[in-house]
Amino acid sequence: MGATRLRSAAGPQAGSATAELVIATPALLLMVMLVVQFALWQHGQHVATAAAEEGERAARLQGGTAEAGAARARQFLAQLGPHLVVAPKVTARRDAATARVEVAGSAEPLVPWLRLPIHAVAEGPLEQFNPESHGFVNSEGSSAANSRVVGADG
Numbered sequence: 001m002g003a004t005r006l007r008s009a010a011g012p013q014a015g016s017a018t019a020e021l022v023i024a025t026p027a028l029l030l031m032v033m034l035v036v037q038f039a040l041w042q043h044g045q046h047v048a049t050a051a052a053e054e055g056e057r058a059a060r061l062q063g064g065t066a067e068a069g070a071a072r073a074r075q076f077l078a079q080l081g082p083h084l085v086v087a088p089k090v091t092a093r094r095d096a097a098t099a100r101v102e103v104a105g106s107a108e109p110l111v112p113w114l115r116l117p118i119h120a121v122a123e124g125p126l127e128q129f130n131p132e133s134h135g136f137v138n139s140e141g142s143s144a145a146n147s148r149v150v151g152a153d154g
Helices: 002-013 016-060 066-080 143-150
Strands: 085-094 098-107 117-125
Touching: 016 066, 016 085, 016 098, 016 117, 066 085, 066 098
Parallel strands: none
Antiparallel strands: 085 098, 098 117
């Protein structure tokens, strides 16, 4: 008689906490997985940006090439985050004034149906050596300039 009294006191709400837990737990786990997935995407984006900047630095050096920039970006990706950027594609371009490196791929998938793209670009002017003379002339300069530096009295 005591057990039937307990059941009737609980009424139609008996077991509702268990049903709520069955629904809420997977939803909570999915939310946690999404947060981690977006953190992986953000970190992969930062790594791709750093790789593009490294490649751009190598490509814009005096005597550098687009191939050297692309190789440096690939090496940087392989060292820093070989699994952060999935299927990375590195393209580099160098013209008379600028060097540009692009890194594209996708983030490491934690949630199977979610593919987040990663794209980073770094571009900058080529480095050139331009010596400043400040009025001084070396021994291979014109004789008029040398006589002006040495003096006309001599």
